[in-house]
Amino acid sequence: MSSEVLWPFIPSPNPTSIAGAQGAYLHMSDGRKVLDAAGGAIVTNIGHGRKDVAAAMAAAAENCTYAVPPWLTPEREALLQELTEHWLPDHLPCVHLSSGGSESNEAAIKIATQFQAAMGRPEKQIVLARSLSYHGTTIQMAGVSGHQSRKRGLESLINEVPRIDTPYPLRCPLGPHHPDATEYYLKNLEDTIESIGAENIAALIAEPLNGSSAGAITPPEGYWPRAQEILRRHEILLIMDEVMTGFGRTGERFGSELYGLEPDLLVAGKGMAGGYAAISGTYGRKEIADVIGNAGFNIMFHTFGALPLSCAASTKVLQILREEDMLSRVKTMGSQLFDALNEKLGQHPNVAEIRGEGLLLGIELVKDRETLEKFDEDERVTERVVGKAMEEGVFFYPGGTGVARDIICIGAPFIIGEAEVDLMVNALDKALAQL
Ligand SMILES: Cc1ncc(COP(=O)(O)O)c(C=O)c1O
Structure with a gap:
C-alpha cells in the first residue's frame, strides 16, 4: 500500500x-x-x-441496482415476506430499513417522538437511556449511549440524556447477585421517571441484555416484564435495541423474547445479513405507524436504506439460519x-x-x-x-x-x-x- x-x-x-x-x-x-x-x-x-449468499447478491445487483427506498422491488418483497412470516413478533409488522444500527436507532427515536406528538403529547420528548449501553456512533446516538470511552473529546458536541441504572447483578449496590436486585433496579426506574416527570418522557431505549458495552450483562430475574408494566403505565414507549442480540444470537429470534417482552419498537441489524451487506431495521407496532401517518408526519429514508442487494443478502442469510x-x-x-x-x-x-x-x-x-x-x-x-x-x-x-x-x-x-x-x-x- x-x-x-x-x-x-x-x-x-x-x-x-x-x-x-x-x-x-x-x-x-x-x-x-x-x-x-x-x-x-x-x-x-x-x-x-457462503457462495449461496454471494450468488443471491449478484442476482440482485443485476436485477435492480437501485430504487428509492419506499418503492417495492422483488428483493424487498422477498425480505419483507421472510421477516413477517418467520422472524418478527406478530405485534411488530411495520418495517423501516437503514444501513446500520446507529441509523436504525435514530429512526426509532424519531418515530417514538413523532408518535407522542401525534398523540397530542408534544411535551413527551425526553428519551431515557441506561448507564451502561451502546446505541451507535452518530452525534445523537453517542449522546444516548452510556459509553464513556467512545465520547472522549466530543463533550461539547454531545447532548447527554437522562439515564436509569443498567441492572448489573454482579455489581448491584446491595451486594453481588442480591435477592432484592430486581426491586432495587425497578425502584431506580420508578424514581427516575418521577424525578423527570412521566409527562416529559417519550421512550426508554435499552438493550435486552447488554452487548459488548458491558459484556452480556443479563438482568435479574423478573426485571423486564415489570419494567415494561411501569413504562406502559406512564405511556413511555419501549425501544429495544437488538442490533447485537437480534436474529438468533441469544438462541431466540430476539433477546426480548427471552424475557417475554413486547417492545413498541425493536431495532436489529448486524446479524440481519450476517456481515454480507449493510442493512438494519426498525420494526414497530401498527398503531404507531397509523398515528404518525394520520398526523401527516413523514419518516425520511436514507439513500441506501433497503438497497436491493442488501435485501437479497439478508433474505438469504435469514433463510439459511432457518433451514439449517x-x-x-x-x-x-x-x-x-x-x-x-x-x-x-x-x-x-x-x-x-x-x-x-x-x-x-x-x-x-x-x-x-x-x-x-x-x-x-x-x-x-x-x-x-x-x-x-x-x-x-x-x-x-x-x-x-x-x-x-x-x-x-x-x-x-x-x-x-x-x-x-x-x-x-x-x-x-x-x-x-x-x-
Ligand atoms: C446494541 C448496539 N446498538 C447499536 C450499535 C451501532 O450499530 P452500527 O455500528 O451498525 O451503527 C451497536 C454496534 O455495535 C450495538 O451493539
Whole structure:
C-alpha cells in the first residue's frame, strides 16, 4: 500500500491485515489462521464466504441496482415476506430499513417522538437511556449511549440524556447477585421517571441484555416484564435495541423474547445479513405507524436504506439460519462453551464472572475476585488479553465502556463446533496467564 495513505484514520500500533475469511476462520495476511470468535464486530452469524449468499447478491445487483427506498422491488418483497412470516413478533409488522444500527436507532427515536406528538403529547420528548449501553456512533446516538470511552473529546458536541441504572447483578449496590436486585433496579426506574416527570418522557431505549458495552450483562430475574408494566403505565414507549442480540444470537429470534417482552419498537441489524451487506431495521407496532401517518408526519429514508442487494443478502442469510436450524445450534454450542469456560476459568483469580445467553458471552476480569476491584484503566488489561489471544489463534471482541471494564466478549459464528470451543477456552486460558 502507498506510504501516503494512512489507514485507519488514527493508525493502530498493531496493524492487522487479513487476506480473506472462510467459515469461522480469518486467513491472516501472514499465512496464519485465526478463529473469529468475535464474528467481526459480533456480526458474522452464519460464517464467512457462503457462495449461496454471494450468488443471491449478484442476482440482485443485476436485477435492480437501485430504487428509492419506499418503492417495492422483488428483493424487498422477498425480505419483507421472510421477516413477517418467520422472524418478527406478530405485534411488530411495520418495517423501516437503514444501513446500520446507529441509523436504525435514530429512526426509532424519531418515530417514538413523532408518535407522542401525534398523540397530542408534544411535551413527551425526553428519551431515557441506561448507564451502561451502546446505541451507535452518530452525534445523537453517542449522546444516548452510556459509553464513556467512545465520547472522549466530543463533550461539547454531545447532548447527554437522562439515564436509569443498567441492572448489573454482579455489581448491584446491595451486594453481588442480591435477592432484592430486581426491586432495587425497578425502584431506580420508578424514581427516575418521577424525578423527570412521566409527562416529559417519550421512550426508554435499552438493550435486552447488554452487548459488548458491558459484556452480556443479563438482568435479574423478573426485571423486564415489570419494567415494561411501569413504562406502559406512564405511556413511555419501549425501544429495544437488538442490533447485537437480534436474529438468533441469544438462541431466540430476539433477546426480548427471552424475557417475554413486547417492545413498541425493536431495532436489529448486524446479524440481519450476517456481515454480507449493510442493512438494519426498525420494526414497530401498527398503531404507531397509523398515528404518525394520520398526523401527516413523514419518516425520511436514507439513500441506501433497503438497497436491493442488501435485501437479497439478508433474505438469504435469514433463510439459511432457518433451514439449517442454526438457532438450535446457538443454544447447544452456547451452553457447551459456557460450561467449558466455567470449568477451566470459572475459579481463575482474575475472573469475576462468565455470563450471557446463547453465543453472546462476556467474561469480566478483575484484579481481585473477592472484592471485585477492577484493574486500573491504564493497565489496558482487555487490550492485552485480546492481543495475546490473537497470538494464540483466536480473535475475541474487546468489551467495556471505560467505566465498565475489563471485559472480553465472545460472539462467535453459529457454525462453530467442539474444536472451536476448545480453541477458545485454551487461548483465553493462555491469555489470562499474563495477569
Ligand atoms: C446494541 C448496539 N446498538 C447499536 C450499535 C451501532 O450499530 P452500527 O455500528 O451498525 O451503527 C451497536 C454496534 O455495535 C450495538 O451493539
